[in-house]
Amino acid sequence: MKISVIGTGYVGLVTGACLADVGNDVLCVDVDPRKVERLQRGEVPIHEPGLEPVVERSMKAGHLRFTTSYDEAVGHADIIFIAVGTPSGEDGSADLSHVVSCAQELGRRLRRDSLVIVKSTVPVGTNDMVREAIRGELKKRGVGFGVRTASNPEFLKEGFAVADFMKPDRVIVGADDEESIETMRQLYAPFNRNRDRLIVMDVRSAEFTKYAANCMLAVRISFMNELANLAERLGVDIEHVRQGIGSDPRIGPQFLYAGAGFGGSCFPKDLRALIHTADERRQACDILKAAVDVNARQRRVLADKIKQHFNGDVKGRTIALWGLAFKANTDDMREASSLAVIEELTAAGACVVAYDPVAMPNARVQMRDNSLFTLAASAREAAEGADVLAVITEWLEFRSPDFEWLASTLRAKGLFDGRNLYDPATVRAAGLTYYGIGRV
Numbered sequence: 480m481k482i483s484v485i486g487t488g489y490v491g492l493v494t495g496a497c498l499a500d501v502g503n504d505v506l507c508v509d510v511d512p513r514k515v516e517r518l519q520r521g522e523v524p525i526h527e528p529g530l531e532p533v534v535e536r537s538m539k540a541g542h543l544r545f546t547t548s549y550d551e552a553v554g555h556a557d558i559i560f561i562a563v564g565t566p567s568g569e570d571g572s573a574d575l576s577h578v579v580s581c582a583q584e585l586g587r588r589l590r591r592d593s594l595v596i597v598k599s600t601v602p603v604g605t606n607d608m609v610r611e612a613i614r615g616e617l618k619k620r621g622v623g624f625g626v627r628t629a630s631n632p633e634f635l636k637e638g639f640a641v642a643d644f645m646k647p648d649r650v651i652v653g654a655d656d657e658e659s660i661e662t663m664r665q666l667y668a669p670f671n672r673n674r675d676r677l678i679v680m681d682v683r684s685a686e687f688t689k690y691a692a693n694c695m696l697a698v699r700i701s702f703m704n705e706l707a708n709l710a711e712r713l714g715v716d717i718e719h720v721r722q723g724i725g726s727d728p729r730i731g732p733q734f735l736y737a738g739a740g741f742g743g744s745c746f747p748k749d750l751r752a753l754i755h756t757a758d759e760r761r762q763a764c765d766i767l768k769a770a771v772d773v774n775a776r777q778r779r780v781l782a783d784k785i786k787q788h789f790n791g792d793v794k795g796r797t798i799a800l801w802g803l804a805f806k807a808n809t810d811d812m813r814e815a816s817s818l819a820v821i822e823e824l825t826a827a828g829a830c831v832v833a834y835d836p837v838a839m840p841n842a843r844v845q846m847r848d849n850s851l852f853t854l855a856a857s858a859r860e861a862a863e864g865a866d867v868l869a870v871i872t873e874w875l876e877f878r879s880p881d882f883e884w885l886a887s888t889l890r891a892k893g894l895f896d897g898r899n900l901y902d903p904a905t906v907r908a909a910g911l912t913y914y915g916i917g918r919v
C-alpha cells in the first residue's frame with residue numbers, strides 16, 4: 480500500500496518505518512527540515528532500541544523515504560497518517576494547532592479520495608474537526624473528493640516502540656464506515672497474524688480509549704506514590720506491598736512502582752487534557768486531579784530528602800545524578816522527574832553533576848542556562864567526589880553499582896534511590912545512608 484505519515488517523531492517515525500518494513504511504500508513528511516535531512520541520510524534522530532535497523536532496511540529496499548514537501552506526501556498516497564505532537568496548551572487543553580495545520584495542508588492539496596488516519600492522541604471530537612477542516616479546504620478549491628477519517632490511537636511505549644508496533648497488544652480502530660475498517664484491517668494484517676488484535680469501535684470511543692489508558696496508568700503510579708509516603712511514616716516497605724498486591728490477578732504487577740513521580744511526553748499532558756475536557760463539560764474528575772496533585776508533590780520528594788540530609792542547606796554541595804531520561808531506554812526528557820530534581824537543588828545553590836547513557840544531548844540543550852548543572856562522561860565520573868548520589872532513571876547500568884566504591888567516594892555518604900532499585904540493607908552495609916521511596 481502507498482502510505483504517507485505526517486510527523487516523524489517517536490510515533491510517526493516508528494509507524495512509518497514499521498509499515499515500510501512489511502513491504503508498504505511509505506513517505507514520511509515533517510516540517511523540521513533538519514530532522515528530515517538527517518533521516519534522508521539514514522540517521523535516526525531519536526534513541527529507540529531496534530529502530531535503526533528497521534529504518535536502514537526499509538530505506539535500502541526503497542520502501543521508506545522522507546520529505547518536507549506536503550505536495551509530494553499528498554501525491555504519494557491515499558492513506559495518510561497524522562502523527563504530529565499534541566502538547567499541552569497554556570490552559571492544559573491539548574494544543575491541536577499541529578493537527579489542524581495538517582488537516583489544512585491536506586485539504587489544500589488532496590487530489591483523490593483519501594483516508595486520513597489520526598494517530599496523534601487527540602480529544603474526543605477531533606477526528607470530526609479534522610474531517611470538516613479538510614472538507615472546508617476542498618470546498619474552497621471547488622473539488623469534492625471523498626475524505627474519510629479514522630481514529631487509530633497509538634499505544635507504543637518509548638523504549639519498546641518497535642516491538643510494540645510489530646507485536647501490538649491491541650490495535651484500536653475507530654471508524655464509522657466499513658471501507659475504512661477494511662483498509663485498517665489490511666494495513667495491520669502483517670502485525671496481526673496469530674490472533675486478531677483489532678478492536679473496532681466508533682471514532683469518539685477510540686479517541687477516548689487512549690486517554691483512558693494513559694490516565695489509568697498515571698493514576699496507578701500516583702496511588703502507589705501516595706501509599707509509599709504513608710508507608711514511610713508507618714515503618715512499612717512499599718516494595719513488599721507492591722509485590723503483595725501485584726500478585727493479585729485483579730490488580731496485576733505493572734505500573735505499581737513508587738518513585739520520584741511520573742513524567743514523559745504523554746501521561747502529564749494527557750491527564751491535563753482530559754481534566755480540561757471534563758472541566759469544560761462541568762463534569763467532576765476528582766481522581767484525575769488528585770493524580771496530578773500527588774505527582775506534583777512526588778516530583779519534589781527526592782530533592783526534599785536530599786535537603787533534609789544536609790539539614791536544609793545544600794548550598795555549595797555537589798549532587799551526583801544518575802539518569803536524566805523520564806524512563807530507561809529512551810532519550811526523551813519531556814517533563815522528566817530529573818528536571819524537577821535539578822531545578823529544586825540548583826535553585827537552592829547545589830551543583831548537580833549528571834550522567835545518562837543517551838539523554839545527555841537533550842539535557843545539554845534543556846539545561847544550557849543553568850550554570851550549576853554539568854554533565855559527566857560516565858556514571859562513575861558523575862559520582863566521583865560528589866557529596867551524595869541520586870538515582871532517577873532505572874537504566875540497567877545503574878542496577879548493580881559498586882556500593883563499596885560509592886561509600887568511599889561520596890563525601891556525605893548518602894544514596895537517594897528514586898526508583899527503589901537497591902536493597903537498603905546492602906547499601907547500608909557498604910557504609911552509605913540509604914533513602915528510597917516508601918521504604919523503612
Ligand SMILES: NC(=O)c1ccc[n+]([C@@H]2O[C@H](COP(=O)([O-])OP(=O)(O)OC[C@H]3O[C@@H](n4cnc5c(N)ncnc54)[C@H](O)[C@@H]3O)[C@@H](O)[C@H]2O)c1
Binds near residue numbers: 487565599600744
Ligand atoms: N511518544 C510516545 O510515547 C507516544 C505514544 C503514544 C501516542 N503518542 C502521541 O502521538 C503524538 C506524537 O507524539 P510524538 O512523541 O511522536 O511527538 P514528537 O514531538 O516526537 O513528534 C512530532 C513530530 O511532528 C512534527 N510536526 C509538527 N507539526 C507538523 C506539521 N504540521 N506537519 C508535519 N510535521 C509536523 C514535528 O516536527 C515532530 O517531528 C502525540 O499526540 C502523542 O501524544 C505518543
